[in-house]
Amino acid sequence: SPYLKQMSMVTASKLMHLLEAFSTPWFLVANQTNYHLVFFLLEIFNNIIQYQFDGNAHLVYSIIRKRHVFHQLSNLPEDPAMISKPKKRENSGDQMEVAPTSDGGKSWTQLVN
Numbered sequence: 001s002p003y004l005k006q007m008s009m010v011t012a013s014k015l016m017h018l019l020e021a022f023s024t025p026w027f028l029v030a031n032q033t034n035y036h037l038v039f040f041l042l043e044i045f046n047n048i049i050q051y052q053f054d055g056n057a058h059l060v061y062s063i064i065r066k067r068h069v070f071h072q073l074s075n076l077p078e079d080p081a082m083i084s085k086p087k088k089r090e091n092s093g094d095q096m097e098v099a100p101t102s103d104g105g106k107s108w109t110q111l112v113n
Helices: 009-022 025-030 035-051 057-065 067-074
Strands: 094-100 106-112
Touching (some): 009 025, 009 057, 009 067, 035 057, 057 067
Antiparallel strands (some): 094 106
16 A cells, blocks of 8 residues: 655646556457556555545545546446557648638648548
8 A cells, every 4th residue: 555645736647647548448458467557556546545635635636537537447348349449640641731710820730631
């Protein structure tokens, strides 16, 4: 169990980002032991909240802000066909073009072929 008197907002945000990344369905099924990472993070959160709640308001705030991660984790799809890895954009086919904005200025828009 970790012993933290006071966690910074940056640390709490990074831990929540790790949980968000580790709890995606495609990551969990990518390797047989990936679920251990989620389990250990949840165990850390539980112990910090249970034993050092007073000084770790930033962690509690981050958990509340990212509650959708916990909802998604509780509603994981069971069908392997429903689980897909997000597609990466290929840089080789991208083109950059300048498009006028409504205020008369110019902004970058990206067109993907």
